Amino acid sequence: MKKPRGKGANSPVIGSNGVHTEPGDNSKYASILLEINQWGKVDVSDVDALEDRFNQFIKFCSDNDIRITNQLAYLALGIDKDDVYDWVNRRSRTPRHSDFIKKVKNFCASYREMLGADGKLNPVTLVWWQKNYDGLKDQQEVILTPNQPLGEQLQPKELAERYGDIPED
Numbered sequence: 039m040k041k042p043r044g045k046g047a048n049s050p051v052i053g054s055n056g057v058h059t060e061p062g063d064n065s066k067y068a069s070i071l072l073e074i075n076q077w078g079k080v081d082v083s084d085v086d087a088l089e090d091r092f093n094q095f096i097k098f099c100s101d102n103d104i105r106i107t108n109q110l111a112y113l114a115l116g117i118d119k120d121d122v123y124d125w126v127n128r129r130s131r132t133p134r135h136s137d138f139i140k141k142v143k144n145f146c147a148s149y150r151e152m153l154g155a156d157g158k159l160n161p162v163t164l165v166w167w168q169k170n171y172d173g174l175k176d177q178q179e180v181i182l183t184p185n186q187p188l189g190e191q192l193q194p195k196e197l198a199e200r201y202g203d204i205p206e207d
Contacts, residue, residue, distance in 0.1 A: 070102070070104055070110075071113070073098070074095070074098070074110070074113055074114050075113070077091075077094070077114065079116050080115060080116050082115070082116060082117060082121075082131075083131075085132070085134045085135060085138050088115055088135075088138055089138060091114060091115055091116075092111065092114070092115060092142055092145075094114070095110075095111060095114035095115075096145075098114075105149075105153075106145070106146055106149045107146065108122075108142075108143065108146045108171050111142055111145075111146060115142070122139055122143070125138075125139040126139055126140060126143070143171070143172070146171070147167075147168070147171065147172040150164060150167050150168070150172075151164070151168075
């Protein structure tokens with residue numbers, strides 16, 4: 039394939055649209071999604087059933103050398119990112135659901151961090167994941183102190199004692 043030239047040549051959405059697959063990759067990904075989709079529904083009201091499904095998902099990923107991602111985990115659990123947000127923030131379901139989904143998110147975050155620590159994940163990508171999925175953020179602490187270029191402020195009496203009487207015009 040010829041590399042694009044000119045305006046937009048380095049854009050991730052021109053040419054291959056930023057997707058870099060090898061022959062067979064799309065079949066692999068479609069097969070993974072099909073397999074998970076065929077597992078059937080899990081009773082999302084039952085945290086024990088969700089935990090069993092998550093463990094099944096992790097074993098499936100391990101047995102098939104599949105990278106673990108949040109969205110794939112959510113698909114396996116039969117939920118979406120909106121459900122996750124609601125559960126984490128206790129807007130729906132039970133406190134046990136909140137604890138469970140936080141554990142799932144922490145598992146996925148720890149997995150990515152291990153990839154990054156082993157040099158298997160681009161550091162920029164790791165930071166993006168951490169900021170967008172793991173709740174981390176860039177933050178600088180700025181402490182403002184009043185600027186007093188003349189030193190501490192003295193009362194008129196203290197000024198008179200220090201510098202003597204100031205003649206008046």
